[in-house]
Amino acid sequence: MAPASPDQAPATANTLAPTLTLKQGTAWTDAWQRCRDVAPEAFLDDRVRNLWAANWQPGGRTLPATSPVDGTPIAGPPRLDAPTAHQAVRAALDQHRAWRHVPLAERRARIAATLDALTEHRELLALLLVWEIGKPWRLAQADVDRAIDGVRWYVDGVEPMLADRAPLDGPVSNIASWNYPMSVLVHAMLVQALAGNAVIAKTPTDGGLACLTLACALAAREGVPITLVSGSGGELSEALVRAPEIGCVSFVGGRDTGAAVATAVADLGKRHILEQEGLNTWGIWNYSNWDALSAVIPKLFDYGKQRCTAYPRFVVQRSLFDRFLDAYLPAVRGIRIGHPLAVADPADPLPSLDFGPLINAAKAKELTDQVTEAIDRGAVPVHRGTLADGHFLPGQDTSAYVPPVTLLNPPSSSPLHHAEPFGPVDTIVLVDTEAELLAAMNASNGALVATLSTDDRATYDRLAPQIRAFKVGHDKPRSRGDREELFGGFGASWRGAFVGGELLIRAVTQGDEREPLPGNFPEYHLMP
Structure with missing residues (x-):
């Protein structure tokens, strides 16, 4: 593949890193x-x-x-x-x-x-x-x-x-x-x-x-x-x-x-x-297992959070905020991004990265502009990554790449307050009561997944049913799932038949439907 043209925006190279090349083939x-x-x-x-x-x-x-990845022309x-x-x-x-x-x-x-x-x-x-x-x-x-x-x-x-x-x-x-x-x-x-x-x-x-x-x-x-x-x-x-x-x-x-x-x-x-889409949230309440949380943070950035079950919002008990940052920041600072096919030696395996580019440069600019606007309106930047140490080819186009960003208390006027960013941007909201915790976790009128981290199982059992997400994990992330696992959503995150296992087959077949298909349907229209 030809190198990027001179008019493309190059990444700032890490001079201590070896020169990378595209893996042969x-x-x-x-x-x-x-x-x-x-x-x-x-x-x-x-x-x-x-x-x-x-x-x-x-x-x-x-x-x-x-x-x-690098601006290479591909089939349209x-x-x-x-x-x-x-x-x-x-x-x-x-x-x-x-x-x-x-x-x-x-x-x-x-x-x-x-x-x-x-x-x-x-x-x-x-x-x-x-x-x-x-x-x-x-x-x-x-x-x-x-x-x-x-x-x-x-x-x-x-x-x-x-x-x-x-x-x-x-x-x-x-x-x-x-x-x-x-x-x-x-x-x-x-x-x-x-x-x-x-x-x-x-x-x-x-x-x-x-x-x-x-x-x-x-x-x-x-x-x-x-x-x-x-x-x-x-x-x-x-x-x-x-x-x-x-x-x-x-x-x-x-x-x-x-x-x-x-x-x-x-x-x-x-x-x-x-x-x-829905704003999937991770709540932290009366929690102490910080090593477990720190271990899962990089996994939450898989594919730059460009997935329907990503967790872009943490709702944290204010009294635990310092302990949360102690666990969160070292993990997010270790995230690796860059060109997915770049190697230092042709014999090297392809790199193990947490994520590469966003889907296009326009999305990267939109997200970067949203972050800038949120900070201008009062959000506190807790972490801002850089492309300087990214895994890039010399001089390649990096216009579709956004490093991880974490903002505290995005203003209510910002899209980052109420909508899914679909990119590597985390937001943190601090709360003082269980009622505030639930309100912040339910900010987007329905979600696909959520997680509540709390040491007390009874607290989880009491609060989880009040979280408006289809799947709620205890200390662990939930996924879309497949095979026999049922999947759907609450509120505006889902409409129509639920799927997974037998329900996926029921959704696309017909039989004796004296009862409506399981799922979210408008009250005036239950599926025959």
Whole structure:
């Protein structure tokens, strides 16, 4: 790969560190050529095709794209217009009507064959995730592995889950954020297909195009009825959300877009699974196990907190604030960030980093501006990291990187007070009473996860049910989970059917539904 051009903003180099270079065989050009070799039907000279009507289709207006890792140009999405998206949805309905009658044994065999193919190309899929969305190598591999292992669990045990159940009347439409293309989006699509549905997915606007294209090419070769299209949400939403052919809408993303989708599916009476952002919080109350807390702090920064189960808010008993800082600050100061593919020697393994870049330079600037504004309005900077000691190539573009930042008492006028930053920014709120603790932990009208650290189990048992998060941990972080673990959310963080294990199958099948599906639905609209 060519070095960054002189007009790109270089990182401040650590003169004591060895000079780094890109690990041999990991350049974007290497990954792209491997994609073309594996799936030439989907990858052209410098672009990808959309998959619909069981064929890789030319067309679509390709937009330029760059990697958040170092500004390298990468493949951009071939964006379809609304009429073509409607054609794709109608074609998916034809596929659905055929696939829903395919015997379960054959569906299982085809999904299992897809998993074998994904396993064969595991490292390439992970490398694409590094370049497209900036995941460190360890986390990129974990995303691929969770998708494969999670779907295999369903392949092995789905038969009793489908007893007295049937596929939906139309395909499942998937709109998901960019941060977990494999373990969230591909996992969901393959389980939905295993249950007897054709599936449609929109590639996330900000990243994951090549990884998803390769995964869908491997599935399509096994005869799995998948549609993969690119385009703007505004252009495609009429087809992917409102079209009468769609049997269910599965959405993972922010509250603004999610609110519009929620309104549409509720008005249409359409089955839905809507996972949205929430401010996940970690409470500290009458607590003393500081070594355990210090050990977990770096893990909370995995992938720069760009995940739906990140913990960006600590709510701390004021009398414990000094002890909290003693545990927190050394841990956050040891966090490693940088280029996920940079090594000092070609024989070295890829670096073990806590996180790399944010999804793009625009997000990095937005978050940096929010931090600056919060400090100007009274927030106290407790910790501000620097890129100076980061793990970077000489002269590389670092415009998408933000080091860890911790702010005390962000003002109520700041987005950092009430919304999820989706980046490596922690905020701390000090409280004096249990009522203040609960109010601060419930600041965002519902969350996916929360944790309460307290020495007294009885205190945890009394307070945890009052925390408006779907999963509440005692001293330990909670995760999204998969396989048999139920998942959902409270308040504005979730709408529609809960998922996990048998409930994920129930969400995308139909049967004797005399009782509503488990989940969060508007009171005026319980799913049939």
